[in-house]
Amino acid sequence: MHDDCLFCKISAGRTDTEFLFETETLVVFRDINPAARIHLLIVPKKHIRSINDLADDDRSILADLIFAAKPMAGEMGVAGSGYRLFFNVERGGGQVIFHLHMHLVAR
Numbered sequence: 001m002h003d004d005c006l007f008c009k010i011s012a013g014r015t016d017t018e019f020l021f022e023t024e025t026l027v028v029f030r031d032i033n034p035a036a037r038i039h040l041l042i043v044p045k046k047h048i049r050s051i052n053d054l055a056d057d058d059r060s061i062l063a064d065l066i067f068a069a070k071p072m073a074g075e076m077g078v079a080g081s082g083y084r085l086f087f088n089v090e091r092g093g094g095q096v097i098f099h100l101h102m103h104l105v106a107r
């Protein structure tokens, strides 16, 4: 838990952000600045700065993100029509919040 990290606060339930899905290791909520009709963020509760900072122990967290995306896409009604899953890495890659998160975007 990093006190100055927005996504640590959100994933710890310390804001009024509504979770669409939550497990022991992650939360899912809507991007506050959606780039498309559906724009969800899938965020591990563990603070990891970016893909660059993943440790071997974090493999299961990454798997959890993907396995959360699958039912969320179904729930959003875009599993069949299609969607994008991606990570922005560091400033040059468009990362704005430096707590690892995966985007689920569908038009």
Ligand SMILES: [Zn+2]
Pocket: 002, 005, 006, 007, 008, 009, 046, 047, 048, 098, 099
């Ligand atoms: Zn954090």
